[in-house]
Amino acid sequence: SYELTQPPSVSVSPGQTARITCSGDALPKKYAYWYQQKSGQAPVLVIYEDSKRPSGIPERFSGSSSGTMATLTISGAQVEDEGDYYCYSTDSSGNQGVFGGGTKLTVL
Amino acid sequence: QLQLQESGPGLVKPSATLSRTCTVSGGSISSSTYYWGWIRQPPGKGLEWIGSIYYSGSTYFNPSLKSRVTISVDTSKNQFSLKLTSVTAADTAVYYCAREKYNNGHRYFDFWGQGTLVTVSS
Numbered sequence: 001s002y003e004l005t006q007p008p009s010v011s012v013s014p015g016q017t018a019r020i021t022c023s024g025d026a027l028p029k030k031y032a033y034w035y036q037q038k039s040g041q042a043p044v045l046v047i048y049e050d051s052k053r054p055s056g057i058p059e060r061f062s063g064s065s066s067g068t069m070a071t072l073t074i075s076g077a078q079v080e081d082e083g084d085y086y087c088y089s090t091d092s093s094g095n096q097g098v099f100g101g102g103t104k105l106t107v108l
Numbered sequence: 109q110l111q112l113q114e115s116g117p118g119l120v121k122p123s124a125t126l127s128r129t130c131t132v133s134g135g136s137i138s139s140s141t142y143y144w145g146w147i148r149q150p151p152g153k154g155l156e157w158i159g160s161i162y163y164s165g166s167t168y169f170n171p172s173l174k175s176r177v178t179i180s181v182d183t184s185k186n187q188f189s190l191k192l193t194s195v196t197a198a199d200t201a202v203y204y205c206a207r208e209k210y211n212n213g214h215r216y217f218d219f220w221g222q223g224t225l226v227t228v229s230s
Contacts, residue, residue, distance in 0.1 A: 099156065
């Protein structure tokens with residue numbers, strides 16, 4: 001079955017740029033989506049269609065995709081950005097949804 | 109404002125069937141733009157897509173769960189439901205229902221319910 005691969009953890013100091021990657025064979029054909037999840041809460045969509053930001057998401061969150069890799073970038077990361085980040089996409093048929101394994105972002 | 113309210117038992121015995129229902133308010137489950145899906149998250153682990161349904165009844169399932177999963181929709185009640193058979197402790201998880209936006213062959217979850225922990229234990 002289809003898989004998306006993320007690094008388990010990323011750590012940055014406040015104000016630095018955090019980059020979280022997501023790799024998958026179908027990403028050249030299918031968009032990547034990014035979710036932020038804080039402890040005990042439901043996930044929140046922070047990037048859709050590779051690079052679009054939903055209303056209410058700070059401008060420091062951005063996304064890009066090239067070939068089989070999508071990247072979530074948090075420019076000037078803040079302590080409040082700590083949490084788990086998941087990429088999501090579908091296989092090339094569009095029928096099977098899949099989440100990446102998640103990346104724990106630490107800002108300290 | 110859209111709300112997704114999950115309901116169902118929070119404790120299920122091993123080998124039994126887990127059942128969850130998601131009631132949609134503030135929007136129509138019969139919208140042509142959306143699928144409706146189930147996602148779960150075992151304690152301390154990542155998110156797992158279970159499956160999705162369109163208001164017409166068309167469904168998609170995670171291949172790893174397909175043999176045990178049924179998802180149905182009741183448009184008259186604005187609800188959709190999940191049944192997972194032959195559960196084990198490995199099925200203990202927070203179960204989320206969510207709205208899945210469909211656009212030209214691309215799908216993603218844009219609104220989530222609050223999630224409920226379902227424990228499989230005797």
